[in-house]
Amino acid sequence: MTRITSLSRKTNETDIIVTVNLDGTGKTDIDTGVGFFDHMLEAFGRHGLFDLSVIAKGDVHIDAHHTVEDVGIVLGQTIANALGDKRGIQRFGQAAVPMDEALVEAVIDLSGRAYVAWGVNFERPMLGEMDTQLVEEFFRAFAGNGFFNLHVRQLAGHNAHHVAEASFKAVARALRAAVAPEPRIAGQIPSTKGTL
Template sequence: MEKRVSEKIRNTKETKIKVKIDLDGSGKSNICTGIGFFDHMLDLFAFHSKCDLQVKADGDLNVCDHHTIEDIGITLGLAVKEALSDKVGINRYGTFHVPMDETLAFASLDISNRPYLVFDCDFKREKVGEMSTEMTEEFFRSFAFNAGITLHLKVLYGSNDHHKIEALFKAFGHAFKEAKHVNEENGLPSTKGTLNL
């Protein structure tokens, strides 16, 4: 099987982002975004998806965290899309529930080249650490639309915003692990004959 690896660079006046991902790694990560809690979330995604992930970001955090987190979502999405290549053999679909103390989160996704996000979670706090809670949805939207993935995320119940966000990232990682997995019996998992159009 060809290596499913991609490296993407995105430079604007607001951010400088470099992402490298190996879809068939072991869950190792090296993340430096300048936003500690977000670094932790990307570490969790890498670990639970069993992708090797490197992210280096230099953003205008003196303004706020919006541009940095959104642009990482864009760049990571583009890297994932390239690494998936023709998608032959992938499971395509992945669904997972993650409990974290009082919280239960759910992620379901389709690697379909039909980008969409359904995000169902309310937060009570403005920030967790230095990460704005509203940027959780923005990250997943920019990722899904640039990766070409249909992504549904929901917190079924919970009260602690830290737990909600962490459970969402873990569920997302596990669902992606399931969907990206290659089984030769799958062939190209689409009656259209392509997952790139």
């Protein structure tokens, strides 16, 4: 089974192409025009073991909001497309990731229902040229368009860079677990409903 998908989105605000291989080795090619966001997406691909290409051009002369949110939209759609009907996957994933004083936990259910519970706080407003509020906006767009349940909560930490990076790595590792094949149910939908 090949789980590689490429999707694009073009609006008056952004032009984005995303390619994901869910069974990769963590190779990334990221260029969004937002340096800190590029760093987070590189960590996401590496720690999820997803081969990930994200090429985005956006109205960053205004701010990074449209670019970050729209990348979340396309990345969510791309992963949903790569998963197809979700036969034979684990479905659930959980990871807690430390980064120095920061500790963030992420839990995912590839349920087909979009929901985000966000429990992360930042003590400063900016990380490079990226507003820290955009971390939450990215994950809301990502889960909303990937149609999955996502809980992210900060268990410790105060350094904004560490908290953000632990969040991206935790979600990546939780997603890596959720999309992993489960040989005992090969060919089956992991739901009593028979669909996800």
